[in-house]
Amino acid sequence: MLLRHTPKEIKPREALTVNPAKTCQPIGAMYAALGIHGCLPHSHGSQGCCAYHRSALTRHYKEPVMAGTSSFTEGASVFGGQANLLAALDTLFTVYDPEIVAVHTTCLSETIGDDLNQIIGKAKEEGKIPPGRRVIYANTPSYVGSHVTGFSNMIEGIVRGLPEKSETRSETINIIPGWVEPSDMREIKRLATEMGVPVTVFPDTSGVLDSVMTGHAAMYPKGGAPVKDIVAAGGNKHTLALGNFCSEAGAKALEVKCGVPYSALDLPIGISATDRFLQRLSEVSGKPIPESIEDERGRLVDFITDMQQYFWGKRVALWGDPDQLVTLSEFLVDIDMRPVYVVSGTPGKSFDARIAKVLGSVPEAKFKNGAGADMFLMHQWIKNEKVDLLLGNTYGKYIARDEGIPFVRVGFPIFDRVGHSYMPLVGYAGAIRLLERILNAILDHKDATCPEYQMELVE
Amino acid sequence: MNMTQQTPDAETIKAEIIGKYPAKVAKKRAKSMVVNDPESIPQVQANVRTVPGIITQRGCCYAGCKGVVLGPTRDIVNITHGPIGCGFYSWLTRRNQTNPGEVGPNGENFMMYCFSTDMQDENIVFVGGSRAHHYQDLFRELGMKSVAAGYEFAHRDGYEGRRVLPTIQADADSRNIEELHVEADPTAYNPRKSTDEMQTFATQGYEFNDYNGMMTEMEKGSLVIDDISHYEMEKLIETYHPAVFCAGIKEKYCVQKMGVPLKQLHSYDYGGPYAGFRGAINFYRDIDRMVNAKVWKLVRPPWKDSPQIVAEYATA
Numbered sequence: 001m002l003l004r005h006t007p008k009e010i011k012p013r014e015a016l017t018v019n020p021a022k023t024c025q026p027i028g029a030m031y032a033a034l035g036i037h038g039c040l041p042h043s044h045g046s047q048g049c050c051a052y053h054r055s056a057l058t059r060h061y062k063e064p065v066m067a068g069t070s071s072f073t074e075g076a077s078v079f080g081g082q083a084n085l086l087a088a089l090d091t092l093f094t095v096y097d098p099e100i101v102a103v104h105t106t107c108l109s110e111t112i113g114d115d116l117n118q119i120i121g122k123a124k125e126e127g128k129i130p131p132g133r134r135v136i137y138a139n140t141p142s143y144v145g146s147h148v149t150g151f152s153n154m155i156e157g158i159v160r161g162l163p164e165k166s167e168t169r170s171e172t173i174n175i176i177p178g179w180v181e182p183s184d185m186r187e188i189k190r191l192a193t194e195m196g197v198p199v200t201v202f203p204d205t206s207g208v209l210d211s212v213m214t215g216h217a218a219m220y221p222k223g224g225a226p227v228k229d230i231v232a233a234g235g236n237k238h239t240l241a242l243g244n245f246c247s248e249a250g251a252k253a254l255e256v257k258c259g260v261p262y263s264a265l266d267l268p269i270g271i272s273a274t275d276r277f278l279q280r281l282s283e284v285s286g287k288p289i290p291e292s293i294e295d296e297r298g299r300l301v302d303f304i305t306d307m308q309q310y311f312w313g314k315r316v317a318l319w320g321d322p323d324q325l326v327t328l329s330e331f332l333v334d335i336d337m338r339p340v341y342v343v344s345g346t347p348g349k350s351f352d353a354r355i356a357k358v359l360g361s362v363p364e365a366k367f368k369n370g371a372g373a374d375m376f377l378m379h380q381w382i383k384n385e386k387v388d389l390l391l392g393n394t395y396g397k398y399i400a401r402d403e404g405i406p407f408v409r410v411g412f413p414i415f416d417r418v419g420h421s422y423m424p425l426v427g428y429a430g431a432i433r434l435l436e437r438i439l440n441a442i443l444d445h446k447d448a449t450c451p452e453y454q455m456e457l458v459e
Numbered sequence: 460m461n462m463t464q465q466t467p468d469a470e471t472i473k474a475e476i477i478g479k480y481p482a483k484v485a486k487k488r489a490k491s492m493v494v495n496d497p498e499s500i501p502q503v504q505a506n507v508r509t510v511p512g513i514i515t516q517r518g519c520c521y522a523g524c525k526g527v528v529l530g531p532t533r534d535i536v537n538i539t540h541g542p543i544g545c546g547f548y549s550w551l552t553r554r555n556q557t558n559p560g561e562v563g564p565n566g567e568n569f570m571m572y573c574f575s576t577d578m579q580d581e582n583i584v585f586v587g588g589s590r591a592h593h594y595q596d597l598f599r600e601l602g603m604k605s606v607a608a609g610y611e612f613a614h615r616d617g618y619e620g621r622r623v624l625p626t627i628q629a630d631a632d633s634r635n636i637e638e639l640h641v642e643a644d645p646t647a648y649n650p651r652k653s654t655d656e657m658q659t660f661a662t663q664g665y666e667f668n669d670y671n672g673m674m675t676e677m678e679k680g681s682l683v684i685d686d687i688s689h690y691e692m693e694k695l696i697e698t699y700h701p702a703v704f705c706a707g708i709k710e711k712y713c714v715q716k717m718g719v720p721l722k723q724l725h726s727y728d729y730g731g732p733y734a735g736f737r738g739a740i741n742f743y744r745d746i747d748r749m750v751n752a753k754v755w756k757l758v759r760p761p762w763k764d765s766p767q768i769v770a771e772y773a774t775a
Contacts, residue, residue, distance in 0.1 A: 002571050004562045017543065017577035024544025047509055048519020052548035054709045059552070064713030066689065071509040084511045087483075091512030094481050095690045107542050111583055142542035143578050215718040215758045217693065345543070371577075395550075398571050415552075 002398045006376060008383040018376035019395065021319045022345025025140035025150030027053040028179065029104035030067055032154035035185070035203020037224030038099030040092060042068040044085055044114065045106025049142075060413040061182075061209045061421050066219060068092045068101070072108060081114045082122070089120075089135065090128045096219060100227055103137040104154060110141035134227065136161030146346040147412075148245050148321050151179045155250030158202065158230060165258045166235025172198040173285055174233045174260065176250050178243030178267050178323050179412070180426060182206040182223070187424035188242075188268070191278065194293055197285040200229045200236060210421040234258035238284040242277070243267045243323030245348060267323050268426045269434075270331025271300060296428040303432055304335055307439055310459070314442065317341035318391040319378055320411035322351045322369060328391065328410070330358045331431065340387060342367035343378045375399070389442060404449070406441035410434070466606050467698055469494040469682045476694045484510050491685040495677045502626060503674070505615045505685040514689035516611045516707060525549045533557045534567035538574040546575035554726050592617075592673045594705060594724065597733070597742050606699050608673060609684035611707070618683060620672030689713075702750050718758055720749035 026043060030053050033041035043050035050069035057065040068091075070076070070084035085103070092101055103116055116137040123129050138157030140150040155176060175192070177185050186206040192199040207223015233239075233254065239262035241251035251262035263284065268277035274297075278289050304311070314337045318328055322344050329339040339362060342355055347370030359365040366381055379399050390396045390407040394415045400407035409417050410425065424430040443459055473492055477485045490504035509515045521539075526549045529537050533555075539546035550573035559568035576582075595605045610617055615627055652660070657667065674683055684691060689710075696704060696717055704714045705722045714721040722745065727733060733742045 001562050002568075004566065004568060005572065015576055016538070017546075017573075017575045019550075019573050020543050020547055020575060020577065022543060023547040024542050027544070042512075046519050047515055047517050048522050049544070051516075051518035051522065051709065052544065055552070055707075056548055058708050058712060062712055064716060065709070066514065066713075068512045068514055069509075071511045071515065073508050087510070088512030090481050091484055091510065094484075095479055095512075095688075096514070107544075107583075141580065141583075142544050143580050143583055146543070211716070213716060213758055215716075217713045217716040219693075371579075376572075 001402050003379060003402050006379050010380045013372060017374050020345050020374050021343050022146035024142035024147060025145060026104050026106055027056060028147040028150030029138050029140045029154035031057060032151045032203045033102035034208050035205040035224055036100060037226045038220045040066060040068060040096055040098035040101050042101050042103045043106060044070045044081060044103050045108045046072040049106045056413055059415045062418060063209045063211060064217060077108060080112050081109050082119050085119050086123055086128060089123045093130055093133060100134040104140045107142035148346045151246050152249050156253050159250050159253040159257060162230040163234030163254055163258050164231050168235060169237050170235055172200055172236040174236050174239040175199050175201045176241045176247035177201055178246035181420050182210040183422055183424040184426040187427045187430060191427055195287050195290060197281060197287050200233050201225060202230050236260055240265055240280060244350060245322045266327045269327040270431055271334055272330055273327040274427050300428040300431050303435055310439055310442055312336040313338060314388040315340045316389045316391055317378055317382055317387045319343040319375060320392050322346050322348060324411055326354050326358060329355060333361060338362050340365050341378050341381045343373045344369040345373055406445040408437045408441050469680050472698050476691050493683050495674050495681045495683050496679050497675050497677060500619050500674050503615060503618045503683055503685055505613050505618055509686055515686055516709060517686060521545055526553045531555045533559055533570050536569050536574060540576045541578055543575055543577045546573050595676055597739055601743055601746060605677060607682035607695050609687050618672055618674050620675055621670040703746060718755060722749060
C-alpha cells in the first residue's frame, strides 16, 4: 500500500491540507505568458519559485520552458525588489532579446509590497526596456486562490497591457481558451477555420509547448499569439471566454477597456459544451456550422451509442481545476456515467452552484472545492464507497494502484505520460479521444482482473 | 569518440560569451568562468549570489531542505508551513525509493504524502550540479572527454580541491551559511570503524577526508563555469557540439531540441543506479543508448539535403 496512512474514517481537519488538488498562482501566470509569441515570462521573487514552476511545466510538457527570475536574497526581502527587477530587465533584454516580458509576482514580493507598475515605469525611464519592446505584469500572490487564479490574473495583465481601443470593429472573434493544452488551442483554431471564422486566440501555447524538433533550440518558438494580434483584439467584434474561472475576468476587462462585448462559456469539453461553443461562435460570427463539423459530432454520437453499455452507471471520481471539472462532469452525465466525487482545491463560490446543477441527476454525488478539498479527502470518500474510474492528474496513480481502480489522466500536471500536448480533449474529436481512453482503461482493467471464464474476445 | 579531436580555444569562447552581457553582469560572470589548468589551478568565483535575469539553474534553500535532505525520510511527517506551492512542487518530484515493509507499526511511509499548512492571505502579516566530478571519471572510462563543467551550486573547494586556498572567505561563502561547530555525542556517536582501524587503513594507502576537486581532474584548456546561465549553456553547445550534455530537468528538452542528448544528473532520467561497479555499467549503457540512438539521425528531413529533387518536382 502506497497511501497506507489514509484512514477510511473521515475526521474534521483544520489548517492542514494533505495531498492538494491545486498549486500556487505564479505557475498559471507563467503558463499564460508562454502563450504570447516572443514572450519571456519573469518571476519576481526568489529564484526557487521560478525553478519550481519551470520544472513542473517542463515535466508536464517535455519541452523547454524559459523564464527569468529576480533572484531575491535577504536584502531584497528587507529593502524591496526594485533593484533586482531593474537589473533583471536589463539583463533579459540585453541577453535574451524578447519581444515582450511578462512579469508576475510571488508570495515574497507581494508580502514586501513591491509596486510592479511603478518599477516597470522606472525601468522605462532608465532606458532598460528597448524601444518597441513591452513589459506587462500581473500580481499573483501565492496565498490567494490557486494556479487557476494566477492564469486568470495574467490574462487580465495581458488585457491591461496590450489591446488598444479602436473606432472600428473587425469581423475577427477573440477567443480566450482557458487553461487548456497546446493541442486544445490548436483544435479550437481548427474548428474556427473549418467554420470560416477569423479568430484571435490568446493566450495560445500551440507551437510553443509542443514545438518541433529541428536540431535548433528556438528561444522563442514560432507559436504563440502575436503581440500585434492581441493589440488588435481591442478592435475585434466579440470575445468568447472559455471557462469562467480562467477566462471571464480577462474578457470582462477587455470589454471595460475597449468595449468588446463578450460571452462567457464553458470549456468545450464533451458534446454539450462543444455544441454550445460552436453555436455561440456561429451566432456572433454569422457563419453556419458546416456539415464537416456536424459529421465529427455524428461520429462521436455513434461511438457513444456503440459502446454505451460500458459507460452506463459507472461511478467516477474526478479532481482538478473547476473549469475542467464542470464540463467533464457534464460529459460524464451525458454518457450515463455517474461522477460521484468531484474535488478541486481552487476556491470560488460559483463552482458550488454550477457543479450542483450539472450533477442534479446524480443525487449521490459529493463535491467540494477550496479549503479542505484535497486528494486525501477524495481518497477517503473512495475508501467508503468505491468508484469504477479515476479521472485526474498524475497524482491519482497512487490511489489507482492501492485501490485497483482504472485511471485516465486528464488535467494538470501529467508528469508520467505524454499525449496531452499532441492530441486535444476539446471539441468532438477531443471527446472521442477521451472516450477511447476511458473505454480502454475500463476494458483493460476488466481483461486483467476478471475470472478466466469471463474473458470475452468481443466487446 | 575521438580524443584527439581539436576543441575550440576556451579563452576565445569565454570572451565571446561574456561580451554579450551588460557591463556589470559581464564583470561578475567573467570571474565565475575560468579556463582550467590542472597544474596551476586558477581561482574560480563560486557560491556567490545569482545575477538577476541570467536564467539560472538554481533553486531555493527550501528545495534543498525538503527535497534533497528530508526527501529520503519515510517515517517522518514533513509539514510545509507556507502557501501551497512549495509543498506541491516538492511532492514526489525527486526520486526516493524505499521499501518500508508491511503495513504496521514499523512500516511507516509518508513519502507519498504532501502536508501543507496552505497559508492564505489572512495568515500573512504585511510589514512593509554537485555530481559533476564523479561523472567525469565515468565518461573518461568510456573514452569521452569533458570539455566544460561546473556546478549549479558549490564552494570553491568543490572546484579547486581540499587544500589551502589562501584567498577563500572564512565561511567559504558569501554570507549564505551559518558557522556551525559540531562535536560527537559521547553516548550516541558510534563510528563504524575505530580510530585504530582507520590508521591501519591509512598505512595501507587508503585516503580519507580527501578531495582533489573537479579542476585537478580536468584537462588544460577546458572551461569551468559556476552557476551557468541559459545563454552560456546554449553558446557552449553551439561551440562544442558535444556528444552528450549533463544537467537537470529545466535544461533537458532545450538541449535535446538542439540535437544533443541530455542526461539528467539528479533523477538519472528515472533510471540508474549509477553508484558502484554495477552502477557504472548502467551508466555506460545509458550513455551508449543516448549517444547512439537512431532518432538523432532522423531530425533532418531527407529532402533538406536533396534540393535538386525538390527543384525537379517543382518544375515537373
